[in-house]
Amino acid sequence: MKMIVQKFGGTSVQSPETREMAFKHIKRAVSDGYKVVVVVSAIGRYGDPYATDTLLELIGAKKTKLSKREQAMLLSVGETISCAVFTNMLKESGVLAEGFSGGQAGIRTTPNHLNAKILEVDTERITAALEKNDVIVVAGFQGVDEHHDVTTLGRGGSDTSAAALGVALRAEYVDIFTDVDGMMTADPRIVEHAKSLRQVSYNEVSNMAYQGAKVIHPRAVEIAMTAKIPMRIRSTYLDGEGTLVASGEAGHFDVKERLVTGIAHVTDLVQVSVQTDAKRTQESAFALLADGGISLDFINISATNIVFTVPEEKKETVEKLLKAKDFSVMSKTECAKVSIVGAGITGVPGVTAKIVRALAQKGIQILQSADSHTTIWVLVSEDDLIPAVNALHDEFCLDFE
Ligand code: ADP
Ligand code: MG
Numbered sequence: 001m002k003m004i005v006q007k008f009g010g011t012s013v014q015s016p017e018t019r020e021m022a023f024k025h026i027k028r029a030v031s032d033g034y035k036v037v038v039v040v041s042a043i044g045r046y047g048d049p050y051a052t053d054t055l056l057e058l059i060g061a062k063k064t065k066l067s068k069r070e071q072a073m074l075l076s077v078g079e080t081i082s083c084a085v086f087t088n089m090l091k092e093s094g095v096l097a098e099g100f101s102g103g104q105a106g107i108r109t110t111p112n113h114l115n116a117k118i119l120e121v122d123t124e125r126i127t128a129a130l131e132k133n134d135v136i137v138v139a140g141f142q143g144v145d146e147h148h149d150v151t152t153l154g155r156g157g158s159d160t161s162a163a164a165l166g167v168a169l170r171a172e173y174v175d176i177f178t179d180v181d182g183m184m185t186a187d188p189r190i191v192e193h194a195k196s197l198r199q200v201s202y203n204e205v206s207n208m209a210y211q212g213a214k215v216i217h218p219r220a221v222e223i224a225m226t227a228k229i230p231m232r233i234r235s236t237y238l239d240g241e242g243t244l245v246a247s248g249e250a251g252h253f254d255v256k257e258r259l260v261t262g263i264a265h266v267t268d269l270v271q272v273s274v275q276t277d278a279k280r281t282q283e284s285a286f287a288l289l290a291d292g293g294i295s296l297d298f299i300n301i302s303a304t305n306i307v308f309t310v311p312e313e314k315k316e317t318v319e320k321l322l323k324a325k326d327f328s329v330m331s332k333t334e335c336a337k338v339s340i341v342g343a344g345i346t347g348v349p350g351v352t353a354k355i356v357r358a359l360a361q362k363g364i365q366i367l368q369s370a371d372s373h374t375t376i377w378v379l380v381s382e383d384d385l386i387p388a389v390n391a392l393h394d395e396f397c398l399d400f401e
Helices: 016-031 052-058 068-075 077-092 124-132 157-168 202-210 218-226 282-291 312-323 351-361 382-396
Strands: 003-008 035-040 097-100 107-109 118-121 135-139 142-144 150-152 173-178 199-201 231-235 243-246 262-275 297-301 305-311 329-341 368-371 375-381
Touching (some): 016 035, 035 157, 068 077, 097 124, 157 173, 218 231, 262 312, 282 312, 297 368, 305 312, 351 382
Parallel strands (some): 097 135
Antiparallel strands (some): 107 118, 142 150, 262 329, 297 305, 368 375
């Protein structure tokens, strides 16, 4: 069987009109002789009645008394509804189709109900269904654990469902349909002239995704990479080529090494600085935070203080933990991490000078910086986010083909 997985995100399934556009891509694949496994997200985004965040509000969001298992029961409903609605549309149009929940489609996960990992996909049932149908629709973002309890896969989980199904079924492609035409050199909501990347390696895309380019979930890229299943990130609404994510070794294309893949960003960070001395030691501060399950980023250690960043939602816990042991703590809220992502970026002479100049020219203060083999990060105030991303994009990404 020639097989393809097509995942449609929240905006792609949000209205009868957008579902109709999604349907065109499915029809084309069917007429090209593919069996199509469609993976759907919940309908719409925050504020829409069945979007995941709206469901969460029904139980008082983070203040809920429900256990994680019970929360997963509720959160998974958005995709279940979407799957039923989508399957109904296909059947009404005369397509041979059948819908499945994640569990029914054989997606088995670990038991951490709100952030489960896919352990395996038992394809027996869907393979049988594909014999009788042209299309099967699977609710994304969900699976079941060993007790048959519903689990959810965390943010971007439908991308992961699609990749896991693609690998298990050895699909020719896993297509991620969304509201933009591919992985772009920056978030097009921030950089107006961001460009879509035509061909990108798994590593480049997963780096961009890890640094905040939320058009695809990094875990999904890693799963596809293990079996070298090519992915395409495409627009539901346009007929563009989108981005092909694949690897040179598998013969998909010759990966051109780029100095910079793109600029990604993460917002809602807090920069915390903690005074330390002989009594309130650095060792004990880090131990407190580690025991509290807090993971830190942008760590800087100097003789009398430590500085790090955490997500906004961890601010209260961090301050409580440290102040309980008499540490003096200062927090700067509304920070953003801007990442220059690219395989060839580090070690190139003059890169830091370029970054500093590009930001200084716009009057943007760098609060902190760090680098790794593939990425250079700068922390800036959220007020500076848009000019910072644009300045770095202009500096490094304008000469794209
Ligand atoms: P879906 O609901 O289809 O999963 P998402 O909202 O998760 O869609 O992802 C699509 C969004 O990702 C786009 O609307 C875009 O604003 C954002 N985005 C952030 N960075 C990038 C990037 N580098 N390239 C493309 N889109 C990006
Ligand atoms: Mg998404």
